[in-house]
Amino acid sequence: MDAATIVGLLADPVRLKVVAALALGAGTIEEVAQASGMGLKDVALAARRLARAGLVHRDGHVLALHTDRFGAAARAAAEAAPAPEPLSDDPAQDAVLSAFVRDGRLVSVPAQRSKRLVVLDHLVRVFEPGVRYPEREVNALLAVWHPDVAALRRYLVDEGLLSRDAGVYWRSGGHVEV
Known part of the structure; x- marks a missing residue:
């Protein structure tokens, strides 16, 4: 069974509740109905569909969830899945960026300065050289990356990648593509 089929089956709220109740320990149609607050008929119909798809073993009123199928489908x-596009042409920088950037978001700010500089150099590229940005716009651009915009702003200024004067920022460092 593939992941798309499982997701399709669980897109139905009734089947999702049945799977959730089974995962939490319910073992019969009656227990699933009680745990989920649904009627016996709805549970039985959902269990039948899940059994036909191979996610649930059904023996009369006794149900068992095939949890191993979820892991196998995920693997x-x-x-x-195609390999992700590298975030940098430099393999060392790509390794750092891959560890801290997921789906275009910064998952955490590296504590080690050398790694933080790689991440900040990547981040500062959202700012155009020669353009002045009010703090509100800097915050909006950084919020796309990480919720702690104040820390990111401070790091960028402290490392000389952004400069600031009277609440206006401009790019003053970092790698620039030509």
Whole structure:
């Protein structure tokens, strides 16, 4: 069973509740109905559909969730997924960026200065050289990356990647593509 099929099955709120109740320990149609607050008929119909798809083993009123199928589908989807595009042409920088940037968001600010500089140099590229930005716009651009915009702003200024005067910022460092 593939991940898309599982997601499609769980997109139905009734089937999702049945799977949740089974995952939490319910073992019969009656227990699932009680745990989910749904009627026996709805639970039975959802259980039948989940059993036909191979996610649930059904023996009369006794139900068992095939939890191993979720992991197997997730592993297969991960193996089939294309490799992510590198964030840098430099393999060392790409390794640092891959550790701290997920889906275009900074998951955490590196504590080690050398790694933080790699991340900040990547981040500062959202600012055009020669353009002046009010603090509100700097905050908006940085918020796309991470919720702690004040820390990011401070790091960028402290490392000389952005300069500031009277609440106006401009790019003053970092790698520039030509």
